[in-house]
Amino acid sequence: MAVTRRSVLKAGAAVGLASAAGIAGWELSKLKTTAKIVIVGGGAGGIGLANQLLTQLSGAEITVIDPRGYHWYQPGQTLLLAGAYQAESDVVSANESYLDSKINWVADEVVAYEPDNNHVVTAKVEKINYDFLVVASGLELRYDMIEGLDVAQIGQDYITSIYLSPEAGVASHQQALGFARSGGGDAVFTRPQGAMKCAGAPMKATNLVEFFVRSAGQRDAFRFDYFTSEHFLFSVKEFDKRLRGIWQERAIAPHYQHTLTAIDTEAKTAQFQKADGTRASVPWDFIHIAPPMTAVASVRNSALADQTKYHGYVEVDQFTMRHKRFDNVFALGDTAGTPIGKTAASVKSQIPVITANIRALLEQQEPVAKWDGYTSCPMILDVGHAMLWEFDYSLEPITALPFEVVDPLEVSELAWVMEKSLIKPVYDLMLHGYTPI
Structure with a gap:
């Protein structure tokens, strides 16, 4: 049978029905417990895990701590840039649409962790005790590490960054279209040093803006340069080789081991530090910035933080997602100190692992569920075409589909x-606690 858009969408609906059918079985197998489980962070990982824990545990007190009153579908930011999504409402929804009524939501911010005493400290409520802690606090966007950049300028004067906010995603699309019609100029795209969420997004942005320019005509009047702090485009060698070939055809020039350190928005220049310690000043007419990212301050300054390989991130076993020094602590998603896996697809595959391992501990057993590093990156090439990239800790291509x-x-x-x-429908299932695929 030929695979069509209709058959793919029907398959997505079937996944939803299959998940619903499994609820009865979960109800029968729930473990009775009075454990207090605190989840710090109410993004995709925090909400999804809280809801999935409810399918496994009966009587547990599950608390999610996050000050943000809405849910942001961050994978949709590239679709805003593409114009496939057209409004902030396409990526923003109310938390209440996902939260089970049994979950206790604390609209507050954790300011300190005290794992020796099994509690966290928040800005308003002060101490919240736990039997199990899961840190899913995401990353901090460190625009402050780029000298001369005022985030208020993002979305105007051809300064873009889809990472900043839903509003920045919409504005970046308009800026890209304006640049495409400008008659010519230099477009610069950056990838920061260190770990980052959705490491493919800067390359997707490059592809989309080049597509808009090419579609508007006069492609020869534009120059495209991509500056990355890495010595490759993508960590999976086969994907890296494939994208290099595509960029050669599309006249997009990669520059390796260049780290953005400063920007002059009046002179329209960007300063990069190179691997040999020298600096380069690059002119631009359009720039897309992927900012440096770190674990949030309360995590990186805590006893939970890794001080060696993954400095500042939660120190976990990369397979069980359990803390290496505090047995009742886990980390989920972007804040976890793992080699790869800062994508929503990784979160989806981590949730059942952490759920199974917390249940195992409640049953006085050793946690044996393991995450294999599964990561997915749909590499958008233009409006209408992409490549579905999936891989794991092996850094070899894998596929969920044939x-x-x-x-x-x-x-x-x-x-x-x-x-x-x-x-997005599969993502929504995850938020409701179901991870069948």
Whole structure:
């Protein structure tokens, strides 16, 4: 049977029905407990884990701590840039639409961790005790580490960054279209040093803006340069090689081991530090900035933080997601100190691992569930085409679907349809606590 957009969407609906059918079985197998489980962070990981824990535990007191009163679908930021999503409301929704009534939501911010005493300290409530703690606090966007950049300028004067906010995603699309119609100029795209959420997003942004320029005509009047602090484009060698070939065809020039340190928005220049310690000043007419990112201050300054390999991130076993020094602490998503895995797809595959391991501990057993590093990056090439990239700790291509359905190295309309229309329903299932695929 041929794979079409309709069959993909029908498959997504079938996943939802299958998940609903499994609820009865979960109800029968719930473990009775009075454990207090505190989850710091109410993003995709925090909400999804809280809801999935409810499918496994009966009587547990589950608390999510997060000051933000809305949910932000961050994978949709590139779709805002693409114009496939057109409004902030496409990526923003009320937390209440996902939260089970049994979950205790604390609209507050954790300012300190005291794992020796099994409690966290918040700005308003002060101490909140726990039997188990899961840190899912995400990353901090460190625009402050770029000298001369005022985030208020993002979204105007051809200064863009889809990471900043839903509003910045919408504005970046308008800025990209304006640049495409400008008649010519230098476009600069950056990738920061260190770990970052959705490491493919800066390259997706590059592809989309180049597509807008090419579609508007006069492509030869524009120059495209991508500056990365890494010595490669992508950590998976086959994907890296494939994208380099595409960029050669599209006249997008990569520059390796260049770290953005400063920007002059009046002179329209960007300062980069190179691997050999020298600096380069690069002119731009359009710039897209992926900022440096770190664990949030309360985590990186806490006893939970790794002080060696993954400095500042929660020190966990990369397979069980359990803290290496505090047995009743886990980390989920971007804040976890793991080699890879700062994507929503990684969160989806980590949630059942942490759920199983917390249940095991409640049953006086050793946690044996393991996360294999699964990560997915739909590499958007233009409006209408993408490549579905999946991999794990092996840094080798893997596929959830057969290669004949989606070959990760082939430019695919289906991969675009999946990114635009199927991933969000699966994401919503995850937030409701169901991770069947």
